[in-house]
Amino acid sequence: MADAYTKTKLEHLTEYMVSHLKTGVLDNKIDAWQENAKLVISGEDRGNGGMVIAEWQYNAVISVEGFPHQLFDPRYLLASVACWLSEYDHDRASTELEDPSISVDVLDDGTADVSIEVELSEVIEMIPDPDGLITYQGQQYRVQTAPIYTAEEAEIINEANG
Template structure:
């Protein structure tokens, strides 16, 4: 995922959980962003940078007797652990949240999550981005991972790690 896809994807998961009447009172945005330059070739494309940002999710007038805020928080925690597999590697802090009671039936729930996402470029002759003498589009690309391989050392047989005379 890239280009704020974590924000978009988690927004969708939270919105699915909310009663339909709460959809109009749900908002999500990015703030405190940093564009960390970290170019890395990936075969079919490249990572140009990392987008580090704080995602804020706001549910106004959450009917907490109808939908327990703990259910929303558990959903966010589960999604982060299933999807954002780089959190530990980048030492991202745990999410913050705030529940502000409005009356005896509703509260505003704000959840803040720090994300670090790759900004991917895909080669595209007509792409809008010029970088390193080529044209690119901003888009995720398929990363191919080798599942098997052979090692040859100094002309040895496949799998050989000994030097041949």
């Protein structure tokens, strides 16, 4: 049985923008896609058989056509992107991703096409699964976040030489 599909960061960001700007200003006017993607191979062991096999890095483009910038403050649009990045993309600094860039093409006195480009990076993890679709080094895996177990208790022993 296949695991449930987990949304990409780009899908989550786009849905976040639409749901938080509940004015209808983005209805049927927003589109999002990826450009210039690359796969950075890792193989980092996560313990318990799980591993990070790669990091998927890409430029996300979010395009809003006919944004009514005279009726709706465009800072709300930009704030929604900044809030999502701050709340859901915690590892941006460690992966050295650039800040978003924005381009605006004014169509007339009331509307503009807005393009927001954001560098995103997503870890691709695998865990052992005899029914998994991926064979790697003679073992079957499925793509899924590897569980990380955290100790709930610890005992420290200090043996003094005397």
